[in-house]
Amino acid sequence: MWDLASALLRGLQTGSIYAIVGLGLNVIFAATGVFNFAQGELVMVGAMLGVTLWAAAGLPLGLALVVVVLATAAIGALTEVFAVRRLSSQRDATLWMLSTLGVAIIIRSSATLLATRNGGQNAQRSFPNYIKAGPWHLGQLSVVPQRAVLIPIAVLLTLAVWTWFRRARWGRGLLAMAADREGAAMRGLPVGSLAVVAFALGGLIAGFGGFVGGPVTQASTEMGFTLTLSAFIAATIGGIPHLWGPLVGGAVLGIGQQLTATYLGSELQVPISLALLLVVLAVRPQGVLGREVRTL
């Protein structure tokens, strides 16, 4: 029983990271119809810049987090302006796929150059815990606060974004654009600016995820792709572009991985994750939440 409880808790914790990264993907895709392949690199920037500012340079945690999310939001906005804007309206999706892939490579290469400019090992950093408390024990269940805190963070972040979309003027504008981009433009909504806002919000979420998840993922200039892949699987399982989809999909994926590791063997984690995705696509191609809400 304790093994099962531990697997469920660990799955939710890991799934929360997938959920945060997947939320950024969904926000951008819902509003603009573009899948930003550079999103994972912004997570990497969040982790690398975060560990540099906070752990190495000694900035206060909150200030470092603000600087990180502003930086990644800015990179997200610039990505829309320079790499996506003129291409996303084309019918051929390969154009924005290529351009966002190009941005991903530029970000990763630049980060590697910066991190290793003295020939050292700074392309990989150990991200210290920002919650120092040791494990709590509930029977045989060990709860690590630094990992457990990711669950409420992911839920509250999703709730905040969901609320912003419904209450804030810019959020409602994005909803309108998601429903009918041309119609929104005809009614005078600044769809170009709204797209920038969507990418900036996606970048902000990615940077936030890289920072708050850093103690679990560690920081490495090569971490972006793998994390994006898992987040994409989570978002697909939960339902693209549903805002709550990544949270549900992340939980399903994370728990599936941990149950596999506990009862079947860790060597089966990757195949079973992908099998899980295939099953969901076969049974509910729209994802777990896809039918109830078609858009945001």
Place this chain on the structure above:
Amino acid sequence: MIRRWMTALVAVGLVAGAAACSGPSDGTSASAGASAGSGTSNTDPIVIGVLLPTSGPLAGTSTVYTSIVKALGTSALPGTSTIDGRKVKVVLRDDQGTAAGTASALRQLLDGDKAEAIIGPLYTGEATAALPLIKQANILSIAMTGCPDCGDGTKFPTTFSIESDRPSQMTSTLDRMAQVGAKKVAMLQSDDPTGQAYGDAFAAAAKAKGVDIVKTVHFAPGALDLGTQAAQLKSSGADAVYLATAVPTDVANAAKALKEAQYEPYMFGNAAAAVTVVAEAAGPEWSTKWAASGYGKNTTRPNPAPQAAAYGKKVASISGEAALAAPINLSAGILDGFNLIKRAVEGTHSTDGTKLAAWLVKNGYPDGIKANYTFTDTRHNGMRAEVQALVQPGTLEGGIPLRAGESG
């Protein structure tokens, strides 16, 4: 106008991508007229190809080598600008940390760059993929890994390795486990080719020594939470754990998970367990219970060899790193590889792989930086058990805290 900007940006991205994936990164200024084989003119530059993973999941581990690769052939590293009177041109290509990427990059080095000798790759899977091409081209290659076939002079007569072979590395590790009084041994193994290779070698060495591995636990490379694995290892009651992986961030994640499980056994691994990111994750107290193999005695503290101390100062002046820190030990292998090539070419006045191999077997490299290398016709791993050391993460202090060959 904006369309042009878009086109330009996409083009820049693609060019950067191509560069990251397979493009060369010359360590020296370009030299025209490079040529291959034994029919080269003495006035042509001699092209030394280097294979490192500068992209992909293993890219971070190659950064410690690149400052030295870039300094080869320049005045920053005296003695490397010429070989046998010919100017040196170093061409670095990205093997992407995969067998397919290695084959592609090596083919470019051989056919496009006309490389006459090769340094690298770093890892087992990539080095194994390079072996048939090297053999076919009959050129000298110095692998940075102790992969089984890299040291098999019978199968691949022109490939040598600056590393120890796995059996002697694992024997040193098991000897140290015995010295610290470990009663139960477990293994944490990554499900990738290098993890598999290290795991197999450790299991074989343990069996040969009559050591029972009480538990072997696997993990997927890049897994975010190794808590389940940590719990399984803890419940096995092992007081020493061998880490079979070459990815430092995975080692760091394992260290965090084991600490969270409040389980801090003696930890053993290869060079990936010795880097700073692992020391940061393990913390200063537990680091003293870690030992990473694959190191040469010459560069370890407290008594580094004079040539290693001098090299440490030189690298510190090039890259700004602290002298004789763990990365310097690793990068010393690149310069040792270069010097093996240089000495053999100058000893034979040829770039023919067969002649160079025969010269190396006869002469070895008794004053290498990382270690003193000796070879035989059949055994091309240059670092023997007696010149190996185990070190703590983040330092070059002897691991736990003795060095191989020293009594407990």
